Amino acid sequence: MGLTKQTGKDIAAALDERSRDVFRRIVETYLDTGEPLGSRNLSRLLASPLSPASVRNVMSDLEALGLIYSPHISAGRLPTQQGLRFFVDAFMQVGDLSHQERAEIDRQIRPAGTDTTMESVMNEASKLLSGVSRGAGLVITGKNDPVLKHVEFIRLEPTRALAILVGEHNQVENRIVELPAGVSSSQLTEAANFLNAHLGGQTLVELRSQLAQLKIEIASELDQLAGDLVERGLAVRSGESETGKPARLIIRGHANLLEGLAGAEDIDRVRMLFEDLEQKDGLIELLDLAESGPGVRIFIGSENKLFSLSGSSLILAPYRDSEERVVGVVGVIGPTRLNYSRIVPMVDYTAQVIARLSRKP
Known part of the structure; x- marks a missing residue:
């Protein structure tokens, strides 16, 4: 998880100008090169003179706050995910485009x-x-959900097809759809014929709603039959998952x-x-x-x-x-x-x- 606003404010208040400068240099070096920054090189970059030993002390404090870490022994420091979030929230200046x-x-x-x-x-x-x-x-x-006048399916792979949707103003939209295993080309044609026969100036959402209601009615009838089969030991129930809209x-x-x-x-x-x-x-x-x-x-x-x-x-x-x-x-x-x-x-x-x-x- 990133820093909360309150935590970020607390850390900002706890950092003096020297610690802020050291932290900023470590993050900026990482963003520029992707490499860790060591105390000796960092001491040369600071606005105010600071010995490598003093830099290491500041680094230790920043590490204790969870803002930086050492990728391995004797290496320089990199910002943690928490440190990057703190830098973005507290230090980053976003200018306008020219x-x-x-x-x-x-x-x-x-x-x-x-x-x-x-x-x-x-x-x-x-x-x-x-x-x-x-x-x-x-x-x-x-x-996009235009009023449709024609739907067609073209098989691309055994479990994928291209759905071609033609709107009432002849706009065309192509979508890749996933197919259940075992669906045949003839079944795709039958599905397209069924949809085209029931479009009647509807959008795909409206048609889907109608089909969903029909499914509920059919499911209610099937549920009674399924219950009877389960009671007789001829079937077992299994769940069905619904996918989100594309x-x-x-x-x-x-x-x-x-x-x-x-x-x-x-x-x-x-x-x-x-x-x-x-x-x-x-x-x-x-x-x-x-x-x-x-x-x-x-x-x-x-x-x-x-x-x-x-x-x-x-x-x-x-x-x-x-x-x-x-x-x-x-x-x-x-x-x-x-x-x-x-x-x-x-x-x-x-x-x-x-x-x-x-x-x-």
């Missing part, structure tokens, strides 16, 4: 003279954030997170991160996280259970519709040594650009 930087983001997300769709806007935003952060750019959009995920820069990783354990952590992201519950959780607080939010390591095993940081900013409802999220996933002060305003402005474009007719 006019030129804003113009460049506008240009990259929506190149002049192009017939830009929101799909291309999302892709360009993801590429942009991946490039500036050297991490992975993340864009999550709330589910969201769409656009992510760029997977390879960036693999650069510079030392061993297989680190690579496995990053792979686990993306496996988590591909879970529907994880996507919905990110939307909820963005909606639960105003502006840009920063999550470091295990502060968010979605990344408790990944050792990564997450910077999120929501974008809203004309009624100020959160309809999506943009952000960056990367190592804990992200350049927070630079990336935060870029994520924030990118979210503003996407919100502005998404509101245009």
